[in-house]
Amino acid sequence: MAGRFEGKRVLVTGASSGIGAATAVAFAREGATVGLAARRADRLAEVLAECREHAPDSAGLPVALPVDLADLDGIEAFAADAARQLGGVDVLVNNAGIPKRRRAAKLTPEDLREVMAVNFEAPVRLTAALLPGMLERGHGHVVNLSSMGVHMFSMGAGAYAASKAAVELWTEALYLELAGSGVSAHLLVPGTTATEFSRERDNNDPPFPVDPATAATPEQVASALLDCLGTDVFVTYATERDAATARAKNADPNGFLGDFLTKMGRR
Incomplete structure (x- = not known):
C-alpha cells in the first residue's frame, strides 16, 4: 500500500x-524521499541508516546533507545542493x-545574535531559497516549528521565546500570502519533548526541567507534524x-501569568 507521501521530496x-x-x-515510512540536514555528520549517518531501513522500495533513497545553518551566508548554496540531490523539495x-x-540581566549581544x-x-x-521552486510547480509545504515558550511563559528563556515568536508571525504571513x-x-508547536534539546548543555543556564512522565515523545510530535x-x-x-x-493564556494572559507568579511565591 502506498504511503501518504509517496513520491514526495522532503x-x-x-x-x-x-x-x-x-x-x-x-x-521515510510514508514513502517520501528524505533529505536529512544537520551539523553532526556521524549522528546524521545513524538516522540515514534507519530511514533506509523503513523506506519502501518505491521511494528514492534518503540522503544525508551535513550543514551548519548558523553559517547564514551558505544557506542559499546549501538549498540549491539539497534541491539538486533530491530532485526538488x-x-x-x-x-x-x-x-x-x-535570564535577561545576563543576556549578551552574542547570545541574542546566535539565537x-x-x-x-x-x-x-x-x-x-526553496519557495520559488514550490511556487513554480504549484504545490508544496513549509512547516516551521515553534515552542510553547511563546504560548505559556518564558521566564529564563526570553530570547529563545522571542526567536520562536518571530518564527510564528513570519509563518502567519506566509500562511496568508501563499x-x-x-x-x-x-x-507546529511541539511543547516539552523528551529530547536532548531540553537537557543540560553548554552555554545555557539551569534549570532544565523536563518530566519524562508528562513530556511528549519525538515520535508523537512527528506524527502530529505529518498529520x-x-x-x-x-x-x-x-x-x-x-x-x-x-x-488558557490567550483567554486571559494577565491572569495566567499572575497565577504562575503566585505559584512561584513572587506575588
Whole structure:
C-alpha cells in the first residue's frame, strides 16, 4: 500500500536527533524521499541508516546533507545542493534550532545574535531559497516549528521565546500570502519533548526541567507534524494538553501569568 507521501521530496533540518530524526524516519515510512540536514555528520549517518531501513522500495533513497545553518551566508548554496540531490523539495521542515536559557540581566549581544540567527533568520533564508521552486510547480509545504515558550511563559528563556515568536508571525504571513498558490505554510508547536534539546548543555543556564512522565515523545510530535499536512489549519499543537494551555493564556494572559507568579511565591 502506498504511503501518504509517496513520491514526495522532503527536507528536514535538525535531523540528527530528537524531533527532526523522528520526523525524517516517519516520512521515510510514508514513502517520501528524505533529505536529512544537520551539523553532526556521524549522528546524521545513524538516522540515514534507519530511514533506509523503513523506506519502501518505491521511494528514492534518503540522503544525508551535513550543514551548519548558523553559517547564514551558505544557506542559499546549501538549498540549491539539497534541491539538486533530491530532485526538488516538496516539503520543507524547518526544525533546526538552538536553546538559549539565559535570564535577561545576563543576556549578551552574542547570545541574542546566535539565537536569532539560527532560530529565525536561518529558516527564513532557507524557505526563501526553496519557495520559488514550490511556487513554480504549484504545490508544496513549509512547516516551521515553534515552542510553547511563546504560548505559556518564558521566564529564563526570553530570547529563545522571542526567536520562536518571530518564527510564528513570519509563518502567519506566509500562511496568508501563499493562500491559493498550491503551497501551504504550517506552524507546529511541539511543547516539552523528551529530547536532548531540553537537557543540560553548554552555554545555557539551569534549570532544565523536563518530566519524562508528562513530556511528549519525538515520535508523537512527528506524527502530529505529518498529520497537519493533510489540513489547511495554520497552527497545530503536538498534544491537546499544550493546545489547552495556549487557549488558557490567550483567554486571559494577565491572569495566567499572575497565577504562575503566585505559584512561584513572587506575588
